[in-house]
Amino acid sequence: MAASMHYMYCLLRPRFFHPNARTYAKKLVGKVGSAAAQKTRMEVETDPQKLLTHCCGANIYVEGDDPELKKDSDYPEWLWNLRTERGGADLSELDPNTMAYWRRLTKLTAQRNTRVSKRLTKLKAIQYPDDALP
Structure with a gap:
């Protein structure tokens, strides 16, 4: 019974149908001169008094208007302890028993391996210039 159902399906299905055929959505093209397409530049605040009292x-x-800045005591304590420099926490600051430590270690190892791989590729191109790809 199952074989005959498959046979009937093969006979009745359209011949142009391909299960891996891809269809793509039509691209939306906006007007080039529209207001949404043009970016506007913000004016830079030069008044020193306003820079000290407002979050420009x-x-x-x-x-x-821009919000006024409050006294430091009005803000939560954790705000002043936020890390602002780039690069994330050092491994020495993290506890090895946490998942954050191992994620950071994995990321740093992958970055190091990428740098070494690029250096080896350049070194190989210098040592064996005939083998380099055009």
Whole structure:
């Protein structure tokens, strides 16, 4: 019974159908001169008094002003302990019994291996210039 059902399916299916055929969505093209396509530059604040009392550039709305800065005691304590430099935490600062430590170690190892691989490729091209690809 199953074999005959498969046979009937093969006879009745359209011949142009291919199970791996890909269809792509039509690309949407906007007007080049539209207002949404043009970027606007924000004006840089030069007033020193306003720079000391307001958080310039924090207003995301068309209307309104930038928010005023409050006293340091009005903000939570953890805000002043945030890490602001790039690169993430050092391995010496992390506990080896946590998942964050091992993720960081994996990332640093992958970065090191990538750097070494690039250096070896350059060295190989210098030592064996005939084998280099065009």
